[in-house]
Amino acid sequence: MHVTFKVTAGDFSNAGKISSSIKTLLKQLNISSVDVKRIIVALYEAEVNVVAHSYGGEVVCDIEPHQAFIQVIDTGPGIPDLDLAMTEGWSTATAEVREMGFGAGMGLPNIRKNTDELSIQTQAGGHTHIMMRFYISEGTI
Amino acid sequence: MADIPFHHTLTVLQDVCKGCTHCMKRCPTGAIRIAGGKAHVDPERCIDCGQCMVVCPHHAIVLEQSDFNRIFNYRNRVAIIPSLLFGQFEDTVSDLQIVHALLQIGFTHVHIAEFGVDILRTLGNRISVYADDRPVISSYCPAVVRLIQLRYPALLRTINLMRTPAQIAALFARLDIEEQGGDPEETGVFYITPCAAKFAQINTPMSATSGLIQGGLNLDSVFNLMQSYFAKNKKESLAVTPGVIAFPQISAPAFLWSLTKGESASMPGRTLAVDEVHNVIEFLELVEEDKQQNLDFLELRACATGCTGGVLNPRNRFLASERIKHMAQRLPREIDKETKARVLKVSDRMIHNLKVDRIEAKHSLKLDQDMGLALQKMEKARRILEVLPGIDCGLCGSPSCAALAEDIARSNASIRQCAVLKLTDPRGLNTLARIWGEQIALEKTPKPEV
Incomplete structure (x- = not known):
């Protein structure tokens, strides 16, 4: 199944709505709740990143039996130093963003923790394209 | 317990139902469909919250009836009454007259369900909870527990597994009678409730109440029996004074337990109370997404204003709540020493029976x-x-x-x-x-x- 969602830059009041919608879909598919939680935690972080740091973008979600492939693609400005961005606690978030409770520097580290395969393509001044693959099992818990 | 289906207590009267869609639109779990011009409830999705019954303009949805005369199968007939029962009467009927009427219509013992809170406090000096994770979710409202079983299985590990106050009161009532020489086989404990979900729980085989509570009684039918007693026995009823019978022991905080914020007020840490089932669903979605990490305890109730909003309550929920709050002002902060001693006397037999089995998931969304x-x-x-x-x-x-x-x-x-x-x-x-x-x-x- 293929679904896409648009993410608007700076729209913090709606940050998290996409991960909630995808959660509702996943729960109908007999996916274990441990996997559902892993997916929505990673997606939520990626979604907030797009809202907080980019010019906007989209979430592309492909669900097949036993795996979910979720891509988060924004229109820039890219991550200048990806290794630094993957460090826990490191953040470029502005004071304004931090005041709203975001920007703790756990975004990318949390995504890595919750995905089975993660690939990030980015460059300063260009798009950032995050590809997350989750292997999912059936079951209630 | 996963294989035992829920017992449901709500029935659609097929000859009365007009298929008007009110119930279907209100149902918080999407359990109702109209087919052949009549409403049908999907037993796998229904949580017995009773919203459909309240909203039905044709009174086509009814709760299973209880047979009051069943109590007379027992020599010791214990009534476990929710504090909200007192709220169903106007101020012209005194607290003692209410207790007196219960004894006159057939009960031999009367305990207030929320007295279970005081029992727990006496046994452990504080209100403890059993759960694997926080925020701990109250298990007080059985409709909410069913909702979590059906739709939020990831949150099952956060449900408090401590017995509810009514179950603890029932347990104590049985042991107390035994302690005084009564035969446990001849003791029948009956829970008078305005709640479709509690009624359903009591009637589900192998549920947490099995063995403790012999039956549920619809609050409205007991209310009717009490009102007829008042109507026919005005003189006897008015003659009731504290010298004749005693008001059952209960503390003020316990008495308020079933009202919104009543339970969370006694819980340590950061707590929050949400009432009305649609609000509860909205909130559980957030909890499931793990965005509430600062909270310690959640009091969630399917009915607005808490149990005074129960579907079988005859009186307006706000007036009922007000009387309960008013009564609580005159109640003590703690139960008396004599009652505490009675509790402690059976504490060994109570302490090992305070926890219920882990709650299993049921699937409904898949x-x-x-x-x-x-x-x-x-x-x-x-x-x-x-x-x-x-x-x-x-x-x-x-x-x-x-x-x-x-x-x-x-x-x-x-x-x-x-x-x-x-x-x-x-x-x-x-x-x-x-x-x-x-x-x-x-x-x-x-x-x-x-």
Whole structure:
């Protein structure tokens, strides 16, 4: 199944709505709740990143039996130093963003923790394209 | 306990139901469909919250009746009454007259359900909870527990497994009678409740109340018996004074337990109270997404204002709540020493029986047990939804266009049921019906009755 969602830059009041919608879909598919939680935690972080740091973008979600492939693609400005961005606690978030409770520097580290395969393509001044693959099992818990 | 189905207490009277869709639109779990002009409740999705019964303009949804005379099968007849029972009467009827009437209509012992809170405090000096994770969710409201079993299995580990106050009061009542020489075989404990979900829980075999509570009694029918006693025995009733009978022991905080914020007020840490089932669902979605990490305890109630909003309560929920709060002002902060001693006397036998079994998940949201098939059904439902009008009129018998699309994908409905398509594009409808496979009309295959 293929679904896409648009993410608007700076729209913090709606940050998290996409991960909630995808959660509702996943729960109908007999996916274990441990996997559902892993997916929505990673997606939520990626979604907030797009809202907080980019010019906007989209979430592309492909669900097949036993795996979910979720891509988060924004229109820039890219991550200048990806290794630094993957460090826990490191953040470029502005004071304004931090005041709203975001920007703790756990975004990318949390995504890595919750995905089975993660690939990030980015460059300063260009798009950032995050590809997350989750292997999912059936079951209630 | 996973294999034991829920017992449901709500029934649709087929000869009274007009198929008006009010209940279907109100149902928080989407459990109701209208087929053949009558409402049908899906037993796998119903949580017994009673919202359908409250909203039905034709009184076509009723709660299972309890046989009051069953209490007379026992020599010791214990009434466990919720504090809200006092709120059902106007101030002209005194607290003692209410207790007196219960004894006159047939009970030999009267305990207030929330007295269980005081028992717990006496046993442990504080209100403890058993749960694997926080925020701990109160298990007080059985409709909320069922909701979590059906829709939020990830949160089951956060439900408090401590027995509810009514169960603890029932346990104590039995042991106390035994302690005074009574035969446990001859003791019947009956819980008077305004709540469809509590009633359902008591009547579910192997539930947490099995063995403790012999039966539930509908609060409205007991209320009627009490009112007739008052009407026929004015003189005796007015003669009741504290010298004749004593008001059951209970502390003020316990007495307020079933009202919104009543339980959370006694819990340590950061607590929060949410009432009314649609609000509870909205909040559980957030808890499930793990965004509430600062909270320690959640009091969640399916009825607005808490248990005074129970479906069988005869009196307005706000007036009932007010009387309970007013009464609490005159109650002590703690139960008396003599009662504490009675509790401590049976503490050994109580302490090992305070926890209930882990609660198992039930599935209700899933389109199919097989992930591949579930995906196919979801795809199909999404495509069908695109051609439906999206006005959620309910005339098809499903609560929304999305629900109809899902019902068609599950082969439980036909696109021909869409009244709007039928009027605006009857020819297109035939084509669509062919594309998505023609279904047998629902009238011929009614869903199983609850």
